[in-house]
Amino acid sequence: EPEVTQTPSHQVTQMGQEVILRCVPISNHLYFYWYRQILGQKVEFLVSFYNNEISEKSEIFDDQFSVERPDGSNFTLKIRSTKLEDSAMYFCASSRAQNTGELFFGEGSRLTVL
Amino acid sequence: RKEVEQDPGPFNVPEGATVAFNCTYSNSASQSFFWYRQDCRKEPKLLMSVYSSGNEDGRFTAQLNRASQYISLLIRDSKLSDSATYLCVVNGAGGGNKLTFGTGTQLKVEL
Numbered sequence: 001e002p003e004v005t006q007t008p009s010h011q012v013t014q015m016g017q018e019v020i021l022r023c024v025p026i027s028n029h030l031y032f033y034w035y036r037q038i039l040g041q042k043v044e045f046l047v048s049f050y051n052n053e054i055s056e057k058s059e060i061f062d063d064q065f066s067v068e069r070p071d072g073s074n075f076t077l078k079i080r081s082t083k084l085e086d087s088a089m090y091f092c093a094s095s096r097a098q099n100t101g102e103l104f105f106g107e108g109s110r111l112t113v114l
Numbered sequence: 115r116k117e118v119e120q121d122p123g124p125f126n127v128p129e130g131a132t133v134a135f136n137c138t139y140s141n142s143a144s145q146s147f148f149w150y151r152q153d154c155r156k157e158p159k160l161l162m163s164v165y166s167s168g169n170e171d172g173r174f175t176a177q178l179n180r181a182s183q184y185i186s187l188l189i190r191d192s193k194l195s196d197s198a199t200y201l202c203v204v205n206g207a208g209g210g211n212k213l214t215f216g217t218g219t220q221l222k223v224e225l
Contacts, residue, residue, distance in 0.1 A: 031211060043158060043201070043215040056212050091157055101148045101205045101213060105157035 002026045004106035006092050012112045013082055021077045021109045023092030032075045033093040033103060034067065036060070043091070049075065050098070082113045115140045118216035120202050126222045131192050135219045137185040137202030144214075147178050149187050150201040152218060158201055161187075192223045 005024045013019050025032050034046040048055040049067055066078045075094075079086055089110050093103040120137045127133050139147075147164040162169055164176040164185050175188040185202055199218035206212050 033211065035213075042217045043152075043213075045212050045214070048210060048212060056208070056210055058212075089155075095211055098210055099145065099205065101146050101163065101203065101211060102160050103158075103211060103213065105159070107157050 002028075004092055004094055004104050006090075006106035006109050008109055009107065010110045010112070012114065015084060015113055016081050019079045019082055019086075019111060021079075021090050021092075021111070023075045023077070023106055024073050025075055025092065025094030026104055027073070029094035029096050029104070031055075031095045031098055032067075032069070033095075034077045035091045035093060035105075036088040037091065037108075038088045046077075046090075079111075082111070084113050087111055087113045116216075117141065117214045118202050118204050120216040120219045122217060122219060124220040124222050126224060127192055128224055129192060129194060131223075132188065132190045133192055133221060134189075135187045135200055135202075135221075137187075137216055139183050139185065139202075139204045139214075141204070141207060142180075142183060143207035144204045145207060146205040147185050148203040148205070148213075149174075149176055149185075150203050150215070152199045152201055154199075158203075158215070161200070189221075192221075194223050194225070197221055197223045 032049040037043045047057040089108040092106045149161040150158040151161045152158045164178045169176045173190045177186045201218045202216040
């Protein structure tokens with residue numbers, strides 16, 4: 001069964017450092033997303049991406065965040081200067097269509113900022 | 115008022131029991147509704163969509179009441195493997211899979 005894969009599974013970084021989280025969405029999916037979940041809290045939408053551009057982003061997704069699809073398979077989330085409050089599980093997801101609500105999530109990348 | 119509100123639980127039930135979870139949402143313009151399941155420290159996985167006409171998938175039944183802005187999930191004949199957190203999820207008025215998640219209801223099924 002096709003799946004969304006994410007790397008790294010866990011990254012520890014110092015405050016102020018740049019972090020890149022990588023995702024390989026399901027190959028025939030056209031819509032890509034990043035969500036995050038702070039420990040003990042709900043899953044929160046960060047950004048959606050389609051046709052090589054951001055479709056929508058949340059208030060959390062400020063200038064410190066960026067996304068990119070550098071080639072035909074990878075989808076990355078970059079945090080330019082990490083803060084303590086960026087510590088969370090970051091989930092990449094993809095979907096075939098835009099409004100179905102059927103998202104396939106990767107296993108997540110746990111980011112710990114010290 | 116929270117956008118999506120759920121009782122956090124935990125619900126501790128014996129194997130074979132029937133258990134029901136409820137959820138309310140605040141945005142009356144929300145378009146579509148779902149239940150996701152999340153195992154401990156794992157990713158969310160779609161369990162089922164929720165329709166006003168009701169939706170049944172095996173032991174699971176989901177229901178939507180748009181007038182009351184209320185969503186339910188019923189699990190019959192619960193199994194040990196049903197132990198997880200059940201997330202009520204709403205697709206906003208703008209669609210686009212900008213999903214709003216509830217904090218989840220934890221279910222523990224015991225022998």
